[in-house]
Amino acid sequence: MKPHLPDEEKSSALEARPQVQPRRLASHHHRQFEVMGAHPAERGTWFTVWAPNARSVGVMGNFNDWQCVPLQRVDDGSGRWSGFVEGARAGHCYKFRIQDAWGHWMDKADPYAFRMEHPPGTASQIWDLSHEWGDGEWMRTRWQRQSHRSPISIYEVHLGSWQREEDGRFLNYRDIAQRLAVHCHNLGFTHVELMPVTEHPFYGSWGYQTTGYFAATSRYGTPQDLMAFVDTLHQQGIGVFLDWVPSHFPADPHALARFDGTALYEHEDPRLGFHPEWNSLIFNYGRYEVRDFLISNALFWLEKYHFDGLRVDAVASMLYLDYGRRHGEWIPNAQGGNQNHDAVRFLQDLNTSVYAQFPDVHMIAEESTAWPAVSRPVDWGGLGFGMKWNMGWMNDTLRYFSRPHFYRHWHGDDIRFSAVYAFHENFILPLSHDEVVYGKGSLLGRQPGDEWQRFAGLRNLYGAMWTHPGKKLLFMGGEFGQAEEWHHERTLDWHLWARPYHAGLARWVSDLNALYRCLPALHANDFDAEGFSWLPCERHENTILSLLRRGGPDDALVVAICNMTPEPRTALRVAMPEAGTWHELLNSDAAFYGGSGVGNLGRVQATAHPVGGWPASALVAVPPLGTVILSNRPIPTTALTLGDSHARQ
CATH class of the missing domain: 2.60.40.1180 (Golgi alpha-mannosidase II)
Known part of the structure; x- marks a missing residue:
């Protein structure tokens, strides 16, 4: 990239270019994506960015050979900068060049960019999100298909390792959609849950270290390709949930970290703003603009991409100030406790806003503690989620099924205890990607005994799961007995379907799903002790x-x-x-x-x-x-x- 222009050259460039009447930047409460970022117009593109502590801000891209064009500070106290650049159009790459209060210059990707360069590139791209949808029937009936009394059986997928081209290249969103729709129909799953598809520079983070919150990862195609993915599944009667990560973000210098030279999205104090477990930064939920950014982002994915719900990652890490920290590494709240009141308020505002606009979607919490009323309404004192992963059931059940058969007689409480609290929340029973990584082995490999017993044990695990109260979630590969632990750099072992035990397991999952869907006794009262x-x-x-x-x-x-x-x-x-x-x-x-x-x-x-x-x-x-x-x-x-x-x- 070329050096920034001296201040006097910036002024001359600003005066020389055609003047365009600035847009009126309304508040757009919880809909910041409508004005922030890059929005193409007839002769160019409007750029708007939030950098309240910057000394100056400009935009540069391949539309002007990476020469910095200054933006104007919006005179409303919002801290936003805006300007119109002629000739900038959809497909062009760009970055914001920001001078902080101490005179240092930084090149930053757009937090609101609708598309970003394919990694390892880090530039944002101007993009038009128009798409002609064909899922009208699904959207009209979604409220029935996704009610709490309906069967919900979820197939969790990591797009980059589910299937690939024969030469190892990633499939396009559209190609995956066709194959995935057939697979889910054959196996009887009602929904797919995608591990994060927001842009992330490090593929090995599986998408959980997000840098482009409004950008679908370009590894698998364009935003329209992802829209076509959702559209295809909807037309086949299959819902799509998205993993969403408002709990932390990476410290990559081109992204949100110290965006205008200050801790803008995060906390200044690392005892509040740094996550030691994930080596990442924590959002400052006490800041209105940050809450607005995140809530706008949630609404964006539900509106623009027709996702049927968001599974909110790592909620426990948001709720507790001491999560993953030792004594002295965290700051208590005003009452001396470890509850993060700002995060609680954010989650309640998030769920209230989402359900107000999309009452037929699901907000799902991955929350691993006994925090009360996670899936209860906000006006009841709850967090307002629609459903919650039952991590207690998952841990107890997998521990029990991993035990040698002889010892199970003395551990009956492990397999029965979940019934004590099964109706305290609206639970999903998850056997997710987290249970088949980091040396844990596959679900099949964790069963004791010889080969026959391992397959029988896994069929038995699924039988107990599908008849237990709660909606269902199974990570890809579990449906046919993936033998090896999951790894993001390779596809599933699809050749195993040719082996009788693996094919038999898949038939069992298919029939369990069919029975679950056709018998109300197995799904209508998943959240009711009756x-x-x-x-x-x-x-x-x-x-x-x-x-x-x-x-x-x-x-x-x-x-x-x-x-x-x-x-x-x-x-x-x-x-x-x-x-x-x-x-x-x-x-x-x-x-x-x-x-x-x-x-x-x-x-x-x-x-x-x-x-x-x-x-x-x-x-x-x-x-x-x-x-x-x-x-x-x-x-x-x-x-x-x-x-x-x-x-x-």
Whole structure:
């Protein structure tokens, strides 16, 4: 880039260029993207940037051979600088050149840029976000598809490593969309969740170290390509959630860090403004302009890209001033506590603003502590999220399923404890990317025993998960038993689908999703204690889980029984809510899924033999490391994607 112009040359350049009447920069509360950044006009582009402590600000780009054109300070006390540059048009790269109060010059990317250069380039790009959408039917019915009483089964995806070209190059958003839509249809997932696609210079951060908050990463194409991605999935009846990171940002010198020479977006004091765990900077949520930047960004992705919700990353790190810090490394709040009141206010304002404009989307918290009322309304004293990841269930469940089978008898509380708090929040049960990285191994690799037992154990884990109250989330590769730990630099091991056990696991996930979607008992009361009860066995066994799921008063009842050991139970007497015929809808031990074929020949008969206070009971064959799902009504074989379970015995 060429050196900046001396001050006298800047003045001459400003006077020489055609004068254009400056735009009136209204407040645009929570919609700053409408005026900030670069906005093409008929003969050029308007540039606006917030740099209140700068001595001078200019813009430069390949539209003028990187010669700096001064911007004018807006005379309204906002700290914004603005100007019109003729000849600057969509596709041109640019940066802001900022002189701080001490006379030092910095070249900065635009915080509001709609597109950025492909990394390792760091310049912003002028861009027009127009797109002709074809998802009108989805948008009109989204409120029904995404209600709390609807089935929500989420497939979490990292776009760069799901699939690639044969030579290792990234696929375009449009190509991924076509393949992903087919895959989700075949497996029965209702939604996709994208790990962050905001621009990030370091690919190994998986997108969680964001530098371009308003820019879709150019690794996979243009903004319109990402819009087409969402559009394609919507037209196929699949929703799309986006991971969003308002908790911290990287200190890359071209981005937000000390943007005008001062701690503008972050805190000056590192005890408030630096995150030691991630070597990144923390937003100053007490500053109005920062809150407005972030809330505007959330609304931007929901409006311009039609995303169906945002999963907010690392909420716990926002709520606690001492998160990831040792004694003396943090500053207590005014009451001497560790709660970050500014962050609480921000999250409440964020969720209130989003739901006011988009009542049919979901705001989802990744929050790993016992902070109360995360998914309760703000006017009830909650944070206002629609749903929350159930990290307690995830940790307890994976710890239990990693134990050798023999020791599980002494750890029954691990697998049952989640029912104590299952309805305190609106929970999603997540088996996410975080559980298959950093030496943890794959979900399949963490199962004990020989190969058969590992696959049976993973099918059993999914059976317990899909029948447990809460919406579902599974990271890519889990659906077919990815053997190796996930790594962002390579694709999934798709060749494993040719192996019977892996293909059988995929069929099991597909049928679980199909059953989950067609039976209200498995989804309508995910957040209501009326929809769940434990069912006792005549002789209590810590390694047997038996539970009842209910929907509405006219819906079929569902009973699920899980055996956590490799020993089959051929005549286990289990309490039932009513006498009569109970149909075996699914059995994870069916040969069709790779099992040994232990089952109940399609049905069991419950008699008026009370057990544990329940009016009836039935003798059930529960297979080794298996899940059996029963209902008091049969369902059509067409309700399952691959046929009925009796045919698979």
